[in-house]
Amino acid sequence: MPRAGTVPSADAVLTPPAFTPDTVAPARRPWARHRGATRRGATIETYEVFAIKYASLANRKASENFIGGDPHESASDLDYFVWLARSKARTFVIDTGFDARVGARRGRRMLNPPERGLKLLGVDARKVKDVIITHLHYDHVGNFGLFPSASLHLQDEEMAYATGRHMAQGFFNYAYEADEVAAMVREVYKGRVRFHDGDAELAPGLSLHRIGGHTKGLQAVRVHTRIGWIVLASDAAHLYANMNETRPFPIVFDAGAMVEGYRRLRELADAPELIVPGHDPLVMRRYAPPRAGLRGIAVRLDRRPRL
Numbered sequence: 001m002p003r004a005g006t007v008p009s010a011d012a013v014l015t016p017p018a019f020t021p022d023t024v025a026p027a028r029r030p031w032a033r034h035r036g037a038t039r040r041g042a043t044i045e046t047y048e049v050f051a052i053k054y055a056s057l058a059n060r061k062a063s064e065n066f067i068g069g070d071p072h073e074s075a076s077d078l079d080y081f082v083w084l085a086r087s088k089a090r091t092f093v094i095d096t097g098f099d100a101r102v103g104a105r106r107g108r109r110m111l112n113p114p115e116r117g118l119k120l121l122g123v124d125a126r127k128v129k130d131v132i133i134t135h136l137h138y139d140h141v142g143n144f145g146l147f148p149s150a151s152l153h154l155q156d157e158e159m160a161y162a163t164g165r166h167m168a169q170g171f172f173n174y175a176y177e178a179d180e181v182a183a184m185v186r187e188v189y190k191g192r193v194r195f196h197d198g199d200a201e202l203a204p205g206l207s208l209h210r211i212g213g214h215t216k217g218l219q220a221v222r223v224h225t226r227i228g229w230i231v232l233a234s235d236a237a238h239l240y241a242n243m244n245e246t247r248p249f250p251i252v253f254d255a256g257a258m259v260e261g262y263r264r265l266r267e268l269a270d271a272p273e274l275i276v277p278g279h280d281p282l283v284m285r286r287y288a289p290p291r292a293g294l295r296g297i298a299v300r301l302d303r304r305p306r307l
């Protein structure tokens with residue numbers, strides 16, 4: 001576990017330490033020079049982090065997972081997740097999944113509604129105070145109405161993109177639902193949306209980082225855990241292969257920014273294997289369920305992955 005004034009060694013990252021409050025030295029952190037970085041000496045919380053799988057999609061072609069992929073070659077399924085990060089003091093839900101009816105219209109079958117997965121982990125959606133929306137695509141924002149007590153954390157750039165000129169083009173609007181974007185605009189008027197511009201620390205040990213590319217205003221989430229700083233990439237990397245082989249996903253606003261985003265994810269995480277892609281079925285295999293009864297439903301991301 002890094003102490004103020006030290007750089008974490010590879011061993012420190014790979015060896016899960018005991019739970020202890022900790023501090024970081026902002027100057028040593030690559031993102032610390034940006035606005036919203038951890039204040040020097042702030043006590044860092046350690047989070048439990050979970051991926052909760054709620055749907056999956058099979059029969060993919062390589063051309064659907066990679067720009068330039070072979071349309072005749074079969075490729076990885078996609079899994080659909082929401083994520084949960086909680087410390088002793090705070091609970092953050094990251095994304096809210098697709099609405100079941102919208103998913104069905106788009107040929108995606110709901111396996112386990114996100115609110116049920118959260119409930120199995122002891123979280124009542126109605127009481128959650130902070131929901132991070134990584135971006136406004138239908139499969140990330142569909143059920144935000146189930147969180148009536150929550151502030152909704154969103155990037156300025158994502159709202160501007162989802163309501164701006166590019167949405168007149170099917171290529172860019174394909175994964176947005178106009179009704180859901182409009183509903184989010186109404187939440188702005190109610191004062192529930194908390195906007196962020198770039199990097200922002202929401203709590204000591206949890207921060208947001210805009211990574212354009214997939215959409216203009218997508219944000220990834222960096223979380224301090226007992227195995228080090230992990231990064232929930234969301235759709236900054238759909239699959240491990242997208243980032244590890246530098247083969248961008250075809251739903252993209254800016255391919256250059258998407259590729260640059262893979263570098264940024266590696267900069268934010270304590271080790272490359274601590275980046276969690278947004279839709280890769282391997283996540284459910286590399287990480288263990290929090291308990292046997294949750295096999296196939298949720299995995300614990302603050303335990304070391306099996307590679």
Ligand SMILES: [Zn+2]
Nearest residue numbers: 137175214235
């Ligand atoms: Zn997306």
